[in-house]
Amino acid sequence: MPAPEVFIPTCAIECMDDKRRRFEAQVLPHLDAAHTFARWLAPAPADAEDVLQEAVLRAFRAFDSLRVSDAKAWLFAIVRNCHYTALKQRQRRAQVPLPEEHDIEDGPALIAGTPDPEQVTIRSDEARNLNELMRLLPAEFREVLVLRELEDLSYREIAEVTGAPIGTVMSRLARARRALREHYGAQLAGAPRAVP
Amino acid sequence: MAPNWQEPRVLCPEHLRVQAYFDGEVDAVSAAEIERHLERCAECRELHAQLQRTRQALKSELSYFRVPEPLAARIDRALDHAVSAERSGRSAGTPAPPSGARGPRAARWWPPRALSRPFWTGALSGVGVSALAAAACLVLWLPTLRTDPRIEGLLGAHLRSLMPDHLIDVVSSDRHTVKPWYAGHADVSPAVADFDAQGYTLVGGRADYLDHQRSAVIVYRHGPHIINVFTWAADRQALPAESTRSGYRLLCWRTGDLQYCAVSDTGWDELRDLSALIQALK
Numbered sequence: 001m002p003a004p005e006v007f008i009p010t011c012a013i014e015c016m017d018d019k020r021r022r023f024e025a026q027v028l029p030h031l032d033a034a035h036t037f038a039r040w041l042a043p044a045p046a047d048a049e050d051v052l053q054e055a056v057l058r059a060f061r062a063f064d065s066l067r068v069s070d071a072k073a074w075l076f077a078i079v080r081n082c083h084y085t086a087l088k089q090r091q092r093r094a095q096v097p098l099p100e101e102h103d104i105e106d107g108p109a110l111i112a113g114t115p116d117p118e119q120v121t122i123r124s125d126e127a128r129n130l131n132e133l134m135r136l137l138p139a140e141f142r143e144v145l146v147l148r149e150l151e152d153l154s155y156r157e158i159a160e161v162t163g164a165p166i167g168t169v170m171s172r173l174a175r176a177r178r179a180l181r182e183h184y185g186a187q188l189a190g191a192p193r194a195v196p
Numbered sequence: 197m198a199p200n201w202q203e204p205r206v207l208c209p210e211h212l213r214v215q216a217y218f219d220g221e222v223d224a225v226s227a228a229e230i231e232r233h234l235e236r237c238a239e240c241r242e243l244h245a246q247l248q249r250t251r252q253a254l255k256s257e258l259s260y261f262r263v264p265e266p267l268a269a270r271i272d273r274a275l276d277h278a279v280s281a282e283r284s285g286r287s288a289g290t291p292a293p294p295s296g297a298r299g300p301r302a303a304r305w306w307p308p309r310a311l312s313r314p315f316w317t318g319a320l321s322g323v324g325v326s327a328l329a330a331a332a333c334l335v336l337w338l339p340t341l342r343t344d345p346r347i348e349g350l351l352g353a354h355l356r357s358l359m360p361d362h363l364i365d366v367v368s369s370d371r372h373t374v375k376p377w378y379a380g381h382a383d384v385s386p387a388v389a390d391f392d393a394q395g396y397t398l399v400g401g402r403a404d405y406l407d408h409q410r411s412a413v414i415v416y417r418h419g420p421h422i423i424n425v426f427t428w429a430a431d432r433q434a435l436p437a438e439s440t441r442s443g444y445r446l447l448c449w450r451t452g453d454l455q456y457c458a459v460s461d462t463g464w465d466e467l468r469d470l471s472a473l474i475q476a477l478k
Binding site for chain 1: 215356
């Protein structure tokens, strides 16, 4: 029976099908969660959708060479990378700076990347609900809040996703929660909420 | 007061532990300590109550975005695409179909249409579907050809490290910075040195899970190539000294009770050079 050499390193048809099945069983259950995370990273729904699609593809290609123990955090990390890559590309192309430009700056640039405080006051008065206020927070804060409170990730998983040490995750989370309280204090304290 | 996202005032030094307690991230002993602290410290009691209110509000009000049906269909088609690309032998290094590609590609297809692909028609002209099936069977029949899962793990870790922001945890060309960093981050302490003079520049270190332990990864740059040198406690059988997966080369060796493996897309000579340099270290 002729067995050309070329077959050996190539994944056989059955094995690709098996990879697809394992991927669908282990990674795709987190698709809604990953989409939510992408939507909170990228303000435009279309951008978030492209990010998610690209992330799933990257995840699929890396899937068989990985022992994925925590598929959710792993997928989130890829989503986050795809988002920042896409954001950089959009910004390189765009002549007009995007409103989310401060998102691109990382940890040390937190202060510089923060929206002008004056502006935040005015805008946070206009923020009628938590969703709008969240959009006003610096990206580093929004991200840890979404990962912790909405997606129920542990500190270790958040550290994995954001690439920050656990200590940084803890202090960032504390500051993010404080920022939210200070700008949404009345509502959080139980005062009547404005109807959106 | 002008609002600012920065620290407003001096906080109780225990506030981060109170938060960790609230998030369920402390062990029973610490939890008992923090509960005692909460009884004494009014500020932290208030913090704890506020954390609860914040969580409640976020959980009940923040939008959760389910994947809309058209997007799910798009992703399914993209996966079909990726499956057929990998099936036809293109490796992981091939660029993805552009994310915007939403061509009228068919849904899942079966039986295989592999013969219609140019690669197969070129490589197998004259050989029928039966030969293809037989060869596929042969692959499944030869378990000896299956790669050590650790090799797959190494390659996966290497590929992941090449993704943006994944390469390096500690950035330094100074081995006195890189080596001590591993003490808190990996289970082993590898030999670290900068071989800049020989063309292998130490760029930093990273920790990766491999073979059920935290391996230390030393990252070198050689010309345009990144070389990841993984180190972990050696166990059971040795890895093959040289293997190639998807165009990447993996050179593995042991020094004492440490298993080393250098992974890169450079040539064998460069990997052997670097391996010799590392093995020459004490």
